[in-house]
Amino acid sequence: MAADRTPPPRIVCAGLAKTWEGGLAALRPTNLTFEAGQTTALVGPSGCGKSTLLRMIAGLETPSAGTVLIDGQPPAQLLRAAGLSVAFQDPSLLPWRTVRGNIELALSLARRPVDRQAIDDLIAMVGLAGFADTRPAELSGGMRQRAAIARALATEPRLLLLDEPFGAVDEITRQQLAEDLPGLWEARGTTTILVTHSVTEAVMLSDRVIVLSPRPAEVVADIAIPLPRPRFAQDARSAEFGQLADQVVAALSLGRARHDGPLAAQ
Numbered sequence: 001m002a003a004d005r006t007p008p009p010r011i012v013c014a015g016l017a018k019t020w021e022g023g024l025a026a027l028r029p030t031n032l033t034f035e036a037g038q039t040t041a042l043v044g045p046s047g048c049g050k051s052t053l054l055r056m057i058a059g060l061e062t063p064s065a066g067t068v069l070i071d072g073q074p075p076a077q078l079l080r081a082a083g084l085s086v087a088f089q090d091p092s093l094l095p096w097r098t099v100r101g102n103i104e105l106a107l108s109l110a111r112r113p114v115d116r117q118a119i120d121d122l123i124a125m126v127g128l129a130g131f132a133d134t135r136p137a138e139l140s141g142g143m144r145q146r147a148a149i150a151r152a153l154a155t156e157p158r159l160l161l162l163d164e165p166f167g168a169v170d171e172i173t174r175q176q177l178a179e180d181l182p183g184l185w186e187a188r189g190t191t192t193i194l195v196t197h198s199v200t201e202a203v204m205l206s207d208r209v210i211v212l213s214p215r216p217a218e219v220v221a222d223i224a225i226p227l228p229r230p231r232f233a234q235d236a237r238s239a240e241f242g243q244l245a246d247q248v249v250a251a252l253s254l255g256r257a258r259h260d261g262p263l264a265a266q
C-alpha cells in the first residue's frame with residue numbers, strides 16, 4: 001500500500017441543499033468549506049440530514065441545489081480515481097469474502113498493490129487480529145463495522161467519509177479507535193468528515209465540530225477544537241475538553257430551541 005503523495009483535498013459546498021421527492025427538506029442551502037487535511041465532525045439530532053450531507057459530498061446523492069467541489073472537481077472524479085473512501089453505519093461487506101478478502105478487493109478495485117502484511121497490520125489495528133480469514137456472517141455487528149473501517153482505510157484515501165462508523169462498536173474498542181485513527185489519517189494526509197452522535201467522540205477526533213439543527217439541517221455552530229494531539233481517552237476529563245464539549249451541547253440545544261421556537265421557519 002504505497003503512500004499516495006497527492007495532498008488531501010479541500011471541499012467546498014456552495015448553496016448545497018436537498019429536498020427529497022415529495023417535498024421533505026433535509027438540508028437548507030448550506031455553504032461549508034472543509035479544509036485540506038482537517039478532520040471535521042458533523043453532529044446533530046437524529047434524522048436532521050447529516051448522512052444526506054455526507055452522501056452528497058461523496059457524490060452518492062444528487063443535490064437539489066448548489067454544488068460540492070473537491071479541489072475544484074465534482075466528487076465523482078475523486079470517486080473514480082479511488083481517492084475517496086466511505087464507511088457507513090451499515091457496513092456493506094461482501095458476505096462470501098473474508099475480512100482480508102474484502103480489503104483485498106477494495107485494493108484491487110482501487111488498483112492498489114495488495115500487501116498482505118500491511119492488510120494484517122490494519123486488521124490488527126482495528127482489533128480484529130485473528131479474524132482476517134473470517135467471513136462477515138461469523139462476526140458481530142461491531143466487528144463488521146471495524147472490518148469496514150479497515151477496508152475504508154486500506155486504500156489510503158485522500159478523502160475519508162465516516163458515517164457513524166463506531167455505532168455498533170463497544171465502548172473500550174471505540175476509545176481505542178478514537179485514539180488510534182486520527183494518527184493514521186494525519187500521517188497519511190487525509191481530509192476526514194465524520195458523522196457521529198457522540199459529543200465526546202466528535203471533540204476527541206476532530207479539528208472542528210459542525211453542529212446542525214433539526215431537519216431541515218442548517219449549521220448552528222462551527223466550533224474549532226484546538227486540543228493538542230495525540231489525544232487519549234483520559235483527556236476527555238480535562239477542563240478544556242469539557243468546555244469544548246459543553247459548547248457543542250449548548251449549540252445542539254440552541255438548534256433545537258430555534259427549531260421548536262415560535263419563529264421557527266417552516
Ligand SMILES: Nc1ncnc2c1ncn2[C@@H]1O[C@H](COP(=O)(O)OP(=O)(O)OP(=O)(O)O)[C@@H](O)[C@H]1O
Pocket residue numbers: 020021024026044045046047048049050051052053215
Ligand atoms: N432516500 C431517501 N428518500 C427520502 N427521504 C430520505 C432518504 N434518505 C433520507 N431521507 C430523509 O431525510 C431526512 C434526513 O435523513 P438523514 O439520514 O440524512 O439523517 P441523519 O441526520 O443522518 O439521521 P441519523 O442521525 O438518525 O442517522 C430524514 O427525514 C430521512 O427520513
